[in-house]
Amino acid sequence: MKVLLVSPVFHGYWSAFASALEALDLDVAVHCYDTAGRVGNALAHRYESSGVADRVRGTATAATIAALADADPDAVLVVKGDFLGADWWDALAASRARSALWLYDELSRMTYDDATLGSVGRVFSYSPDDTRTLRARGLDADVLPDGFDSLTAFTPRPSERVSFVGSRYPARARLLHVLADAGEPVEAYGREWSRNPWDVLRTRQWRSAGVPAHRDIDRSTYYGVMAGSVATLNIHGDGHDGLSMRTYEAPGVGALQLVDRPDVAQHYDVGTETLVFRSDDELVELVRRARRDPVWASGIREAGRRRTLAEHTLVHRMRKVRAAWA
Template identity: 25%
Template sequence: MNLFQKNVELLRRQDPALAAQILQTAGGILSIQTAKSGVPTAVTNNRTIHSAYDPLSEAERWADHQIENCQSGETLVVLGLGLFYHVEALRAKLPQDTVLIVVMPNLSELVDGLSVRSLDGWGERVCWVWGQAESLASKVAHQAKRIRLLTYEPALMIHQKEYETFRSQLRDQLAKGVSGRLHIMVVGPIYGGSLPVAGYMVRALEALGHRVSWVDHSLHAPGYQNLNSLKDDRLRMTVQQRFSDTLGVISLAHVAEDPPDLVLAMSQAPLSMAVLEQMRRKKVLTAMWFVENFRHLTYWQQMIEGYDFWFVMQQAPCVEAFKNAGASHVSYLPLAADPTLHQPVTLTREDQLELGSDVSFLGAGYRNRREILPFLLEKEWSFKLWGNEWDRAGVLASVLQRNGARIDTQTSVKIFNATSVNVNLHSYTGSGFDPDGDSVNPRTFELASCGAFQVIDHRSLLPEIFDESMMAIVRTPDELVPVVRKYFHEPELRRVMAEESRKRVLHSHTYAHRMQTLLSTIGLACPDRIGSILQGDRQAEALLARSQDCPELQTLLKTFPKTDRVELVDLANAIRQKNPETQLKREELLILMMDEYRQEKRDFL
């Protein structure tokens, strides 16, 4: 029996189906070479998968590095196979009872490895999971809740797309089983377009059952904007920067007062690098949802290392740019709608009269809109223009409503509902449509959530969110008028499409969905912190189950409802509620003592 056959026999004992599949699979993905140290190494597409000198030592170093962060009770899942030197090294360093899973979306790679590397003595203590990315995620999620993903990047690159799919599927699978309650501090901007999104985010997180502390800096907007009265630009910018820095320190004080599990900042949140560094020193996890076009607003480059997690509304070029700039975790997270606000409404006669029209546009006066929208004038339909920054509107002045005042959310919902054809053109500072236009603006989701019909300019990321059965999509400015005309005369078709778009929002594109994705992404990357809390590890029931070694703690834990999250502060508060004459037990004194030190904030600011 040769090495390959011995390996297959070993795997057969664990998973006969896997062994059978291996025998039907051809290898050839990896080109096997001999390293300087004399052991096999592998190359694919001119890229080395393991060291050309000493793969064993390299694998030892990788395993040592990975093991630093691993916690007991976690299931370790390795992504990236190669010749599995790293898997063998890791297995050797782990306690016997630690479950180690290797995910294999493609068996050809395994076949190559089994021909030159032996599993004898360690391979039976690894769980080899194989299949399509979707089924892999189900298998892994089914086996464990506290999962730590470990990536061996050189080998992961071979099947990167499959691993990415696995990762997102696993995230969604785990999100379904979430029962834990986090304390999330949302830090919003002082003003601007991301401010309402911060509000939607807060509502969504609360609706998901998390405790949210909103550091709402919009309260300081009048003071900040009052500084615009300073005429000297340099002076004004300096003072505004200091004002913003002070708000950052205020945010830090809130964190010190009531430490959250996660600080979630919205674009333009006034958190300086100094404040973020202090949060990192204090082991506060931070995330930023950057809902801006990364090509237009580039301040993220200066802040990139400040946040532990970045979420962006643009795909590959943006994610790559952030990673290249030094971000450790970047994920795509498109905008969404809040269906409790963005919903179909019945309008009063007065509202219909003022806000209604056959065709309308709501948004700020960017250059491309100023050039395209005049083509909608003087047609067989009535047209209304809503929004601000429309000074020197030219021919559009005649249709500009409310003298170009900013339109609040409630009114915009009424306008969407009162319009037959809502035109939704993404902003662009050039002419026509943005040739690099990828992200989908919030208005798209809001219109859809309202059950309002829209004609939208094409965006590269639109098809994975909505399709043409839900809205009319125009690819060039020339198509706009004919498409509006077509749908203006098709009320029933508009109704059906709008209804479909609303269903899609409710199914997949609410802020609650986004927050679930955001939290499970962080949970997957931090299984011992956010991940374990989301999985309910901090709930009284789970704590009780794990407190066999601390019987004195069990008595206290039993006083809490099973699903309540219990932290040191909760135990301490429960003890403080006791009769003042009570003689406390030693464990109660220890808990109160630790709570005293937990509250210490002397070096936070």
């Protein structure tokens, strides 16, 4: 089966999705629809109703339609895809290809209507709530959680710090300060935390978060950071029903994950495969226990990695997508 993967660049995850499909003996062509230029894409997202946004989206849509014609695939997997215009969805529906759409964000943050979603063979969402909503509206929808890229090699980077990798939100900065104020060393990775002049200019984060910070790092590197840290934080905050990639990546690399979502229990055994904190005090205590009881921490790391490799890799996720095309 020849598959066209249509994906945003999104921190290079397109390559992980493609590799997972290829691991299932599928012939994969890739089109990243938001590569027209960082400045144009940033303006299109920031000024969604502007003429600039319309032109950027129009160019991206035309290029994606051309990629569909060039690939002539048996099946198409669109990841997120709400940046693309109606002409793309019409072209996809008119093609002979089977199709699937994978949403890794909440519907409330996107601009889809039921007619567009209904034109796709199967809609997958990382959000159980959104999946129930779509089904109630008569759409063919199923839950497809995020997963761990088990095909990317990494080298652990030992550190006595608690790590956080991801976007800078006030709730995340606050929790890093909670740990730092309790005497626990922390570090954050990502352009919004970085004090590099270019990062400050493009993110407009004029004030430092007040914690040790580093620039963006690629997936292999941050896998090593998480694996080598005394513990790694996974902070979702409010407004997210689905569980993030990090939920599976952290235990997948053998990290000691501290996550703020008790519903992670639907995928991992809390206390033996991953750890959940429900308060500031509990977060501090879990980190301190990890330091004073490395055997306990190691057991959780090993069990979480085994569970992830058995059930929660991107290959597992793509197997479910392939089954929808059967």
